[in-house]
Amino acid sequence: MEQVLSASSATAPFGWLRAADSGLNFRRIAAADLPFLARIYASVRAEELAVTDWSDEHKAAFLDRQFQAQHAHYQRYYPNADWLVTGHQGRDIGRLYIERWPSQHRIIDIAFLPEHCGKGFGAALLRDLQDEAAAAGKAVSIHVEKLNPAMRLYRRLGFVTEEDKGVYDLMRWTAAA
Numbered sequence: 001m002e003q004v005l006s007a008s009s010a011t012a013p014f015g016w017l018r019a020a021d022s023g024l025n026f027r028r029i030a031a032a033d034l035p036f037l038a039r040i041y042a043s044v045r046a047e048e049l050a051v052t053d054w055s056d057e058h059k060a061a062f063l064d065r066q067f068q069a070q071h072a073h074y075q076r077y078y079p080n081a082d083w084l085v086t087g088h089q090g091r092d093i094g095r096l097y098i099e100r101w102p103s104q105h106r107i108i109d110i111a112f113l114p115e116h117c118g119k120g121f122g123a124a125l126l127r128d129l130q131d132e133a134a135a136a137g138k139a140v141s142i143h144v145e146k147l148n149p150a151m152r153l154y155r156r157l158g159f160v161t162e163e164d165k166g167v168y169d170l171m172r173w174t175a176a177a
Helices: 016-019 033-052 056-077 121-135 151-156
Strands: 024-028 081-087 092-101 105-111 139-145 162-166 168-175
Touching: 016 024, 016 121, 024 033, 033 056, 033 081, 033 092, 081 121, 081 139, 092 121, 105 121, 121 139, 121 151, 139 151, 151 168
Parallel strands: 105 139
Antiparallel strands: 024 081, 081 092, 092 105, 139 168, 162 168
């Protein structure tokens, strides 16, 4: 049977057809993207910091230091990763960091600005990543904070907790045999 591809899927970067059909596009990060990536990081931590009595300036300084430390850590310990900005309709809306190891594909980080969450972008992209890993005979793993609302999505897509890492769960998806 001949597969019919939409115009967007015919040019899907990395072969991610669902993401392309959702209107997502990707580009490698550049130094000029650091303020945007820091904004995503801050948005992910906003709820956590909302309960502190810190001033806005103190929160901003803390978030900047934490982002810089996370970015340096990721760059050092995942040297062969794809560092991608996720776009939609001409706007940068998220980030995806993924490294492909011989045994598995590790999602280092996937995040969207809050106004772009819950629209199916994450599900489309995760399914594409699962398809890519399955085609290579590999699992997909990711560390997920226990209270992360996306935990429901990961479970719905078949990820299971492999190891309790305290604040995080190491989750793994393996293709059905």
